[in-house]
Amino acid sequence: MPELPEVETVRMGLEPVLAGQTFARVKTNRADLRFPFPENFAKRLKGARVLDLARRAKYLIAHLSTGEALVMHLGMTGRFHVQARGEAHPHLLGDYETETTDDGRHLHAVFDMESGARVTYADPRRFGYMLLIPEAELSEHALMRGLGVEPLSGGLTADYLAQRAAGRRSDLKAFLMDQRIVAGLGNIYVCEALFLAGLKPSRRAAVLATRGGKPNAHAETLVAGIRSVLEAAIQAGGSTLRDYRKANGESGAFQHTFRVYGREGEPCLRPGCQGIVRRSTQGGRSSFFCPVCQH
Template sequence: MPELPEVETVRRGLVPALEGRRILAVDVNRPNLRYPFPERFAARLAGRRVEAIDRRAKYLLFRLDSGETMIGHLGMSGRFSIEVEGEVAQPGDFVHAAPANPKHDHVVFRAEGGVVVRYNDPRRFGYMELFPTADEASHKTLGALGPEPHGNEFSGAYLGEVLAGRRTPIKTALLDQSIVAGLGNIYVCEALHRSGISPRRVSASIPGARAERLARDVRDVIVEAIEAGGSSLKDFASTDGALGYFQHGFRVYDRLGAPCPTPGCVGEIQRLVQSGRSTWFCSSCQR
């Protein structure tokens, strides 16, 4: 599933294509994705100008001049592609996945200037809905999210406060979207390795120097991944079809049996399962 850096990469690709443009028409080619589309979905979008495209955690937020926001989630396999005046930016080849099949173009946005944006989702695990922008703080999903991992509210002091007394493993805690928004399995594994913190460590033992180190490394991993365009593992590509390249810098993720890259460490990468998710780590230097 795309994590924060991948969704941010998609957002940046959509901004020049849609931001400031009026949506002329929307083709909805099936009644639902993960959930049914909102009532009169296409009609509520037609004629509306996209004032801004934001991101919160793993969600895309299309701000409309009607006072509504369209929230979009890519799910497991959702992709946007952009066509401008006949030139199509199609998703390219992926590491483990075939190019997008047009039969899975479930939503097509037609905007001013000959812009056509297609949402393709073979597994249909993504979703789109509309809500009043003014109600964002109380939105059932957005209202419960923690701070962004590269925002000003996320710090060692914040981690120390929110993790105090928690008995869950730190890996599990960092995947809790109410603690920090947008982190997923890839970047949590990478940040914990950089910090030298075992994924098994009890969260309550993190406050202090470990929390400061972890907050710094989480921020660095996210910023570096955004700059690299995210990670392409299965279904992710940006809106122009380009692959993310952060996977070439993975230290531990999906590197079972590889030598630990920490200077001076003689361990190798191991794998365990926590809360149903694979965790890659080095038991020699992560304590």
């Protein structure tokens, strides 16, 4: 499943083609993805101008001149291609599939823009989806209303984490992956952020707060670690695990700088640490950590 940096990389690739542009024609090649396409999907998009292309958690949101928002989720294998006017070949914006086919069987939606650009969406496993939601209802929609703070926004502070963590018995990893607390974080970047903060994934979330519910040094260090990991990953174009590609068709590069994720049995990269990276299972997902410098 793509996490925040991968979705943000795709957003940055789509923005020059969609933002400020108008849909000339829209075609869907099937009735549904994970959910059915909205009723009259193509007709409702035709003639609509994209005012802004945003990201909320792991969702892409195109705010439209019609007063609706096109909400898109990539699922596990969703990918976009963009072909600008005059270009011979499309650019791959996101690819998470294990098998790549060129026969068009998995091409499910085509968006032709008045600029001459074409955006296509393919999804072999069809776990992605697209919805049209009235702007007035967007913040209270079931997909959005429960989301926590954006980790790269000013809302993520040590005080916020401490308030939410105080008294919690759940472990740090589950706490950070709870989309109701921090939106967009997933397994990879939680493992990496906890390493930077020197905190073991299995430690109780309450470690971030004093008995009075105030933030402590752990909370401060963790906020800095989350920001550092996400910013570096976006700069690198995300992480390539299987076939993910960034906006220009190249592989994301952040996986080459993983400090713990996927490094079971390898030496810890923290200067002076003699630990060996371990893997454990939490909530059915692999956690990677150094047992020596993460406490």
